[in-house]
Amino acid sequence: MGFMIFRLIIFIAIVWFGLRILKAYNQKKLTKNSAETNAEADQTPEQMVQCRFCNLHLPQKDAVKHEKLWFCCHEHLNRFLAHGPEKK
Ligand SMILES: [Zn+2]
Secondary structure (H helix, E strand, O other): OHHHHHHHHHHHHHHHHHHHHHHHHHHHHHHHHHHHHHHHHHHOOOOEEEOOOOOOEEEHHHOEEEOOEEEOOHHHHHHHHHHOOOOO
């Protein structure tokens, strides 16, 4: 009888320990997810810049920077340097 109780205690201990690990793991995952969400929130609102050549608005991360000027692509940067702003 004493042996059965001992086995029961061991079983409960294993289950309890397993649940604790599971809980800790879930909490860690949640913390990581919320941290990622915060990082994404920090990036918004996205900084928009205007192409100096064609006046196109685009996110700063997709733009090409030359000194203080922004361009939508390297081609427009090169054309601006060669010819100045696009003439309409
Ligand atoms: Zn452009």
